[in-house]
Amino acid sequence: MTKKNATIYDISKKLNxxxxxxxxxxxxxxxxxxxxxxxxxxxxxxxNYKQNNLAKALKSGETKNVGIIVPYINTNFFSSVIRGIxxxxxxxxxxxxxxxxxxxxxxxKKHLNTLLNAQVDGIFMSVSKTTIxxxxxxxxxxxxxxxxxxxxxxKDIPGISTVTIDDYKGGYMATEHLISEGYKNICHFAGxxxxxxxxxxxxxxxxxxxxxxxxxxxxxxxxxxxxxxAGIEAIKTLWSKPSIPDxxxxxxxxxxxxxxxxxxxxxxxxxxEVAVIGFSNExxxxxxxxxxxxxxxxxxxxxxxxxxxxxxxxxxxxxGVSIEKKVVLAPQICVRKSSKRK
Amino acid sequence: MTKKNATIYDISKKLNxxxxxxxxxxxxxxxxxxxxxxxxxxxxxxxNYKQNNLAKALKSGETKNVGIIVPYINTNFFSSVIRGIxxxxxxxxxxxxxxxxxxxxxxxKKHLNTLLNAQVDGIFMSVSKTTIxxxxxxxxxxxxxxxxxxxxxxKDIPGISTVTIDDYKGGYMATEHLISEGYKNICHFAGxxxxxxxxxxxxxxxxxxxxxxxxxxxxxxxxxxxxxxAGIEAIKTLWSKPSIPDxxxxxxxxxxxxxxxxxxxxxxxxxxEVAVIGFSNExxxxxxxxxxxxxxxxxxxxxxxxxxxxxxxxxxxxxGVSIEKKVVLAPQICVRKSSKRK
Numbered sequence: 001m002t003k004k005n006a007t008i009y010d011i012s013k014k015l016n017x018x019x020x021x022x023x024x025x026x027x028x029x030x031x032x033x034x035x036x037x038x039x040x041x042x043x044x045x046x047x048n049y050k051q052n053n054l055a056k057a058l059k060s061g062e063t064k065n066v067g068i069i070v071p072y073i074n075t076n077f078f079s080s081v082i083r084g085i086x087x088x089x090x091x092x093x094x095x096x097x098x099x100x101x102x103x104x105x106x107x108x109k110k111h112l113n114t115l116l117n118a119q120v121d122g123i124f125m126s127v128s129k130t131t132i133x134x135x136x137x138x139x140x141x142x143x144x145x146x147x148x149x150x151x152x153x154x155k156d157i158p159g160i161s162t163v164t165i166d167d168y169k170g171g172y173m174a175t176e177h178l179i180s181e182g183y184k185n186i187c188h189f190a191g192x193x194x195x196x197x198x199x200x201x202x203x204x205x206x207x208x209x210x211x212x213x214x215x216x217x218x219x220x221x222x223x224x225x226x227x228x229x230a231g232i233e234a235i236k237t238l239w240s241k242p243s244i245p246d247x248x249x250x251x252x253x254x255x256x257x258x259x260x261x262x263x264x265x266x267x268x269x270x271x272x273e274v275a276v277i278g279f280s281n282e283x284x285x286x287x288x289x290x291x292x293x294x295x296x297x298x299x300x301x302x303x304x305x306x307x308x309x310x311x312x313x314x315x316x317x318x319x320g321v322s323i324e325k326k327v328v329l330a331p332q333i334c335v336r337k338s339s340k341r342k
Numbered sequence: 343m344t345k346k347n348a349t350i351y352d353i354s355k356k357l358n359x360x361x362x363x364x365x366x367x368x369x370x371x372x373x374x375x376x377x378x379x380x381x382x383x384x385x386x387x388x389x390n391y392k393q394n395n396l397a398k399a400l401k402s403g404e405t406k407n408v409g410i411i412v413p414y415i416n417t418n419f420f421s422s423v424i425r426g427i428x429x430x431x432x433x434x435x436x437x438x439x440x441x442x443x444x445x446x447x448x449x450x451k452k453h454l455n456t457l458l459n460a461q462v463d464g465i466f467m468s469v470s471k472t473t474i475x476x477x478x479x480x481x482x483x484x485x486x487x488x489x490x491x492x493x494x495x496x497k498d499i500p501g502i503s504t505v506t507i508d509d510y511k512g513g514y515m516a517t518e519h520l521i522s523e524g525y526k527n528i529c530h531f532a533g534x535x536x537x538x539x540x541x542x543x544x545x546x547x548x549x550x551x552x553x554x555x556x557x558x559x560x561x562x563x564x565x566x567x568x569x570x571x572a573g574i575e576a577i578k579t580l581w582s583k584p585s586i587p588d589x590x591x592x593x594x595x596x597x598x599x600x601x602x603x604x605x606x607x608x609x610x611x612x613x614x615e616v617a618v619i620g621f622s623n624e625x626x627x628x629x630x631x632x633x634x635x636x637x638x639x640x641x642x643x644x645x646x647x648x649x650x651x652x653x654x655x656x657x658x659x660x661x662g663v664s665i666e667k668k669v670v671l672a673p674q675i676c677v678r679k680s681s682k683r684k
Contacts, residue, residue: 073416074421086444100440118459
């Protein structure tokens with residue numbers, strides 16, 4: 001649709017000078033006269049030539065740009081990890097480019113190509129919910145030397161370093177907290193179990209119940225999305241069953257918020273009748289009518305660590321060594337009114 | 343720090359074949375034998391050659407990528423505008439790269455270069471608070487043909503299309519609403535007046551007061567940032583003066599939230615004693631203990647419109663016409679409990 005952009009070949013042809021002269025003029029080489037430089041610059045502009053400093057970057061082998069692919073940017077968790085990566089990498093002169101997969105593996109794939117084409121020095125990513133097959137990631141490892149670092153939502157691929165939190169421990173801690181507050185029938189809003197993080201939170205929940213001599217009831221485990229509506233629907237489903245829960249551990253703060261809204265509508269008292277604890281410690285949890293408990297994933301720290309892993313990787317790589325790092329951070333529990341009965 | 347990446351020239355030298363052969367092999371040209379292709383691919387990998395599809399893109403004149411520069415991504419407003427741009431452009435096969443300026447004009451400048459180097463087909467931007475001088479933007483207009491579109495926070499630069507909301511009207515509507523609810527001494531938390539948007543909101547506030555025969559008191563206009571702490575500080579300042587306000591129109595939801603927190607701490611009743619209305623309609627405003635009124639900026643629509651302006655620009659440009667568009671959207675008032683006394 002656009003006018004075709006001219007190349008330096010087109011400019012060379014038009015001016016009847018060599019390609020090298022055009023290139024040198026555009027790069028302000030002292031061997032070229034000012035008159036020629038001016039002529040080349042003017043012609044380049046007229047012919048819609050896009051100044052391409054990339055050539056310079058390719059020579060040095062570095063663009064000092066890194067790419068980040070996240071499912072979406074509009075949660076505190078992902079925007080904070082991004083901030084953490086930027087904080088760390090800006091110390092080393094890197095700039096950050098961000099892409100959203102919108103939980104779609106095809107979009108994720110296209111963004112990987114976009115970033116490679118933009119010649120980034122490294123890629124940080126948290127995979128989408130629909131990323132089951134990882135061939136598109138494996139292919140980059142096989143055909144390029146661009147390091148990839150997974151954070152939070154990872155896949156086990158040899159050669160890729162990861163920075164995650166201990167989601168199993170997070171699930172365990174949240175459940176144990178509810179038990180210690182005297183709740184007896186704890187249900188779990190499980191996220192998309194294609195993702196390891198949600199599988200691990202579920203496993204932590206189960207183990208905490210077992211360790212405290214509670215029964216794991218399949219009816220109490222309900223698969224939800226990460227939206228407010230998903231939480232509302234989950235309450236509708238659970239409250240239609242004979243054994244009504246007295247506590248909810250939700251793998252998503254947004255689903256937990258939906259649960260709170262639906263419980264309020266039904267005049268069910270939090271935390272007296274039902275406790276609620278979410279996961280991610282989104283800022284809104286503190287501002288709610290009844291502040292909500294949640295698990296903090298220390299996202300800025302996660303980003304800092306991911307940045308450090310990348311810097312280490314670059315250093316290792318320059319000395320010919322490549323070490324795969326697995327950094328696991330500890331989650332932190334934030335107990336607020338929604339789960340405090342004692 | 344990294345190993346230097348090889349170019350196709352290095353590969354050609356190593357294999358003692360022409361540059362054209364290497365290029366064709368890498369681009370899977372049918373004129374090259376499979377054996378040669380395999381050898382070139384293998385050598386390229388060994389020599390740390392970064393596959394560069396950009397060359398192809400440069401030939402066609404389009405990368406089908408666009409860049410967005412925002413001050414930060416972690417507010418609902420900016421992440422929603424980005425979503426709106428993506429929604430619109432994905433229909434036309436474009437992908438979106440996002441950069442954050444963190445309100446720093448130097449970072450903004452570097453990101454503009456990063457995006458140009460990544461050969462984006464267009465740049466959408468909302469300027470930083472420290473962008474006073476616009477030479478870095480003017481320079482891109484002068485030396486490249488990459489269209490720039492401003493949204494929300496614009497600068498008046500000939501040749502750049504803009505999509506904004508009517509901030510003056512927003513300020514006017516918010517103030518008029520408070521007057522209609524019977525509040526008499528309305529103060530204003532003004533944002534950074536280097537930005538047109540905040541200047542316009544302030545002007546709207548003043549005009550509404552004048553039109554309703556209220557006095558504009560300079561003591562009632564207090565310059566704040568866009569943070570919770572800024573709102574807390576503003577209350578402390580205002581409540582130390584002799585004439586205490588009975589209503590607050592804040593140009594920022596976050597500052598308004600800080601005001602609500604500080605008022606609650608001082609046991610001042612909202613909306614009975616003091617009304618509060620914010621600006622941006624951040625999602626948390628609905629979930630607050632006392633839901634807060636705000637001005638909705640229709641950010642997704644703003645993004646959609648910016649996307650359409652870009653598509654129009656590309657079409658116009660291909661027919662040799664360039665039209666500067668100025669799209670102005672109407673804000674919408676969301677009245678909630680925090681400002682409803684009647």
